[in-house]
Amino acid sequence: MPDTLPHPQADASLGPLAGLRILELGHFVAAPFATRLLGDLGAEIIKVEPPGGDPVRQWGARHQGHAPWWSVHARNKRCITLDLKQPEARQIVLDLVQHCDALVENFRPGQLEKMGLGRDALLAARPGLVIGRISGYGQDGPYRDKPAFGVIGEAIGGLRYLTDQPPGTSDLPPVRVGISLGDSVAGIYAALGVVAALWRRDNRQAGTGRGGEVDVALTESVFSLLEGALPEYGTLGSIRQPAGGGIATAAPTNAYRARDGIWVLIAANSEPLFRRLTALMGQPGLVEDPRFVGNQQRVRNVADLDAIITAWTATMDGLDLERRLDEAGIPSTRAFTVADCATDPQFLARGMVREVQDPLHGPVLHPGVVPRVDGAVPPPRSTGPDIGADNAAVLGELLGKTPREIAALKDAGVI
Amino acid sequence: MPDTLPHPQADASLGPLAGLRILELGHFVAAPFATRLLGDLGAEIIKVEPPGGDPVRQWGARHQGHAPWWSVHARNKRCITLDLKQPEARQIVLDLVQHCDALVENFRPGQLEKMGLGRDALLAARPGLVIGRISGYGQDGPYRDKPAFGVIGEAIGGLRYLTDQPPGTSDLPPVRVGISLGDSVAGIYAALGVVAALWRRDNRQAGTGRGGEVDVALTESVFSLLEGALPEYGTLGSIRQPAGGGIATAAPTNAYRARDGIWVLIAANSEPLFRRLTALMGQPGLVEDPRFVGNQQRVRNVADLDAIITAWTATMDGLDLERRLDEAGIPSTRAFTVADCATDPQFLARGMVREVQDPLHGPVLHPGVVPRVDGAVPPPRSTGPDIGADNAAVLGELLGKTPREIAALKDAGVI
Numbered sequence: 001m002p003d004t005l006p007h008p009q010a011d012a013s014l015g016p017l018a019g020l021r022i023l024e025l026g027h028f029v030a031a032p033f034a035t036r037l038l039g040d041l042g043a044e045i046i047k048v049e050p051p052g053g054d055p056v057r058q059w060g061a062r063h064q065g066h067a068p069w070w071s072v073h074a075r076n077k078r079c080i081t082l083d084l085k086q087p088e089a090r091q092i093v094l095d096l097v098q099h100c101d102a103l104v105e106n107f108r109p110g111q112l113e114k115m116g117l118g119r120d121a122l123l124a125a126r127p128g129l130v131i132g133r134i135s136g137y138g139q140d141g142p143y144r145d146k147p148a149f150g151v152i153g154e155a156i157g158g159l160r161y162l163t164d165q166p167p168g169t170s171d172l173p174p175v176r177v178g179i180s181l182g183d184s185v186a187g188i189y190a191a192l193g194v195v196a197a198l199w200r201r202d203n204r205q206a207g208t209g210r211g212g213e214v215d216v217a218l219t220e221s222v223f224s225l226l227e228g229a230l231p232e233y234g235t236l237g238s239i240r241q242p243a244g245g246g247i248a249t250a251a252p253t254n255a256y257r258a259r260d261g262i263w264v265l266i267a268a269n270s271e272p273l274f275r276r277l278t279a280l281m282g283q284p285g286l287v288e289d290p291r292f293v294g295n296q297q298r299v300r301n302v303a304d305l306d307a308i309i310t311a312w313t314a315t316m317d318g319l320d321l322e323r324r325l326d327e328a329g330i331p332s333t334r335a336f337t338v339a340d341c342a343t344d345p346q347f348l349a350r351g352m353v354r355e356v357q358d359p360l361h362g363p364v365l366h367p368g369v370v371p372r373v374d375g376a377v378p379p380p381r382s383t384g385p386d387i388g389a390d391n392a393a394v395l396g397e398l399l400g401k402t403p404r405e406i407a408a409l410k411d412a413g414v415i
Numbered sequence: 416m417p418d419t420l421p422h423p424q425a426d427a428s429l430g431p432l433a434g435l436r437i438l439e440l441g442h443f444v445a446a447p448f449a450t451r452l453l454g455d456l457g458a459e460i461i462k463v464e465p466p467g468g469d470p471v472r473q474w475g476a477r478h479q480g481h482a483p484w485w486s487v488h489a490r491n492k493r494c495i496t497l498d499l500k501q502p503e504a505r506q507i508v509l510d511l512v513q514h515c516d517a518l519v520e521n522f523r524p525g526q527l528e529k530m531g532l533g534r535d536a537l538l539a540a541r542p543g544l545v546i547g548r549i550s551g552y553g554q555d556g557p558y559r560d561k562p563a564f565g566v567i568g569e570a571i572g573g574l575r576y577l578t579d580q581p582p583g584t585s586d587l588p589p590v591r592v593g594i595s596l597g598d599s600v601a602g603i604y605a606a607l608g609v610v611a612a613l614w615r616r617d618n619r620q621a622g623t624g625r626g627g628e629v630d631v632a633l634t635e636s637v638f639s640l641l642e643g644a645l646p647e648y649g650t651l652g653s654i655r656q657p658a659g660g661g662i663a664t665a666a667p668t669n670a671y672r673a674r675d676g677i678w679v680l681i682a683a684n685s686e687p688l689f690r691r692l693t694a695l696m697g698q699p700g701l702v703e704d705p706r707f708v709g710n711q712q713r714v715r716n717v718a719d720l721d722a723i724i725t726a727w728t729a730t731m732d733g734l735d736l737e738r739r740l741d742e743a744g745i746p747s748t749r750a751f752t753v754a755d756c757a758t759d760p761q762f763l764a765r766g767m768v769r770e771v772q773d774p775l776h777g778p779v780l781h782p783g784v785v786p787r788v789d790g791a792v793p794p795p796r797s798t799g800p801d802i803g804a805d806n807a808a809v810l811g812e813l814l815g816k817t818p819r820e821i822a823a824l825k826d827a828g829v830i
Contacts, residue, residue: 010621016608016612016615016627017611017615018615020614037607041611059643060643061643061651061653064650068649068650072643072646073642137761138761138787140765141761141765142760142764143760143761146746147746149682149746151662151682152680152746152748155748155751157756158751158753159594160678160750160751161751162593162594163590163592164590170587172587172659172660173659173669173671173672174670174750175578175580175660176578176659176660176661177578177592178574179577179640179641180640180642181640184639184642185600185603188600188607189603189786191607192452192603192610193431193787195607195614196431196432196456198618199435199610199617202618202619202620203613203614203617203618204617204618204619205425205617206425206434207617212431212788213788213789214787215788216785216786216787217765217785219761219762220762223762223782224599224785225594225595225596225599226756226782227595227599228475228483228488230753230756230781231486231487231776231781232475232478232753233753234770234778234779235779235780236476238476239752239754240752240753242590243591244587244588244590245588245589247566249475253566254588255575255589256588257586257588263575263588263589265567267564267567331561331562331564333567333571337654338641338648339648341573341641341645342645342648344571345557345558346553346556346634347634347635347638349555349556350632350635352635355649361646361650364649364650365646365648365650367645370631370632370636370639371604371605371629372553372608372629372630373608373611373612373628373630375555375628375630
């Protein structure tokens with residue numbers, strides 16, 4: 001039987017996870033991103049920070065002294081402070097989880113255990129708790145204690161090696177995907193695992209009422225994206241190689257530079273699309289050029305082909321090129337900057353870019369909710385709050401602390 | 416009230432989603448990856464293919480005439496064939512969904528509707544069905560009908576622009592992340608959305624018993640990963656730029672080439688780590704070099720700094736360099752190839768690389784399950800099956816078709 005709990009009043013319009021309450025002991029990107037996704041889907045999120053705040057509050061560019069990212073990264077969250085080194089703070093966490101369905105954390109493995117907040121202690125306080133844990137390398141194994149850095153984890157997961165020009169074509173280092181990809185993907189996986197474990201706990205057919213532990217490693221999250229690379233290596237001994245801007249098995253598909261320097265992606269490797277492209281280029285004879293007959297030949301002679309296409313794209317500006325390709329029905333796009341994303345008619349029509357009022361910034365652009373459920377495009381319920389903004393409300397509502405008790409916790413540096 | 420159904424016997428050891436049955440109308444990467452994740456977590460998956468099979472069966476390298484990727488991509492699935500252009504096949508889908516909890520598809524928007532299998536038809540047949548839909552641009556909006564290609568969607572999501580050398584440093588095109596990143600991330604989001612909607616349907620507290628629609632766009636999935644880029648653009652007008660192998664706000668952190676050409680990642684941008692690195696390099700004076708005092712100065716003079724580090728890394732082989740950095744406690748790793756992943760002690764200890772017997776290939780290396788729930792590292796229950804391998808079993812078990820009826824469907828080209 002599940003332990004029954006006073007749940008927040010589920011307002012179905014908030015999203016499919018309305019009615020769930022989740023405690024975040026997170027910092028930086030991975031765990032806070034996981035809870036942001038869960039909050040976007042309607043769960044109530046309580047984020048615990050040290051009294052000095054999550055360092056990510058200062059990350060990225062500043063506007064009026066504050067990081068705009070925070071407005072999004074901590075949206076739909078209540079923020080409370082706890083100095084987890086203090087025993088009273090530990091007890092408050094144990095009290096809080098009795099009112100929560102899940103906890104998501106990304107301390108280094110073993111840290112929570114040292115604080116007396118390991119899996120066993122948490123499940124003893126609340127047997128129905130689902131504990132989502134994100135780390136660099138996982139909660140066990142010989143390397144679990146290594147320090148986790150996103151760029152390191154992405155390289156161990158096999159992604160950095162593949163994000164490069166083909167071997168021998170450039171002396172520049174392999175490129176970092178310009179975002180915290182490993183952290184973000186680990187965050188999505190953690191959200192998935194937490195909700196799956198909650199379904200197991202709560203479902204009417206066979207719900208166990210029990211919580212459990214979800215263990216997500218950044219390295220493994222990245223490694224999981226490598227398609228057939230592992231089975232191909234295992235059966236054939238072949239080692240997947242980087243292919244620069246192209247794809248090793250298809251041509252033409254690459255980014256081509258326009259006269260004004262804008263890169264335009266063109267994916268025209270099927271026969272009909274290649275025919276359309278050569279017609280648009282005014283060089284229909286290319287489809288009969290023995291170097292380019294069929295995808296296999298085109299792949300073999302891709303350098304020649306890309307040079308011919310580039311000579312054409314370099315004769316016009318990027319927007320003009322993009323429009324002409326589009327009119328010809330050839331899959332294509334310029335490489336969007338964030339400014340392009342922010343003004344894209346499709347993103348705007350789908351509520352993926354929306355202006356939100358933030359007390360710290362005034363209007364801020366927020367990305368919408370992924371995935372979209374039942375067509376709803378809910379606006380954020382709140383923007384990222386100040387440090388400890390919800391201390392009194394959360395400790396009062398859930399734990400019955402009086403203003404005097406809360407003041408005493410503050411004086412003692414517990415919150 | 417939910418409609419009650421004959422559910423597969425839930426064997427909890429299969430994973431947290433044991434007891435769920437999910438129909439896949441998918442092809443290529445995104446939808447099949449979503450259901451692979453759900454199957455990895457214990458759900459029963461029934462994949463529907465056209466009688467000719469999913470084209471992805473032929474993708475990638477071949478071993479003994481078959482693509483090793485398929486062994487992984489379709490593991491834990493039952494495969495049946497249906498020619499959805501035929502009315503009888505449509506009816507079979509409607510009959511099947513009455514025995515399923517969810518359906519995951521990645522047809523172009525509007526295609527299922529044309530076949531008489533749109534949202535309304537499916538929910539009429541099974542009000543509790545959760546329909547997970549993955550497309551390039553989403554189910555509505557002005558661009559919903561554009562053809563979806565992964566490389567195009569990733570560029571529209573803002574990723575390709577950021578995966579490049581810094582502006583002005585290279586004439587080579589921005590690099591494609593060497594994997595189907597957009598498809599895979601959309602697949603994870605779809606899995607999350609489907610399970611969230613199933614929690615909403617099934618949970619004891621307030622379950623609605625109703626299904627619904629989960630709408631995931633590849634472009635939006637990628638765009639969701641851009642951290643603070645959108646709010647920074649909105650408040651400051653700044654457009655996030657690519658930073659090559661480094662990070663725009665931290666130094667040193669990059670990939671550095673060893674004597675034998677191996678790239679080694681070094682992340683030593685904090686003061687203690689930079690001190691350790693310079694000591695290991697035998698150039699402790701660098702910490703007092705005015706160009707390199709503090710992260711901010713180092714970022715400003717990153718080209719000088721990276722040149723100095725590269726001159727040092729070029730004096731030794733990659734494995735030697737990696738070992739020395741590791742012993743000095745500096746976050747670092749060589750850029751793993753898939754061969755490195757396949758032999759990594761941590762991956763092996765965590766069951767992330769395991770040999771699986773496949774009837775088509777003999778031993779094949781399979782990646783493990785992400786996320787890991789309650790410490791379990793379940794082996795695949797099955798490898799990717801032949802086309803239509805489960806036609807008789809599925810149509811017999813679930814719909815009560817006799818061998819004679821099944822043979823007739825086959826003769827008519829319905830299956």
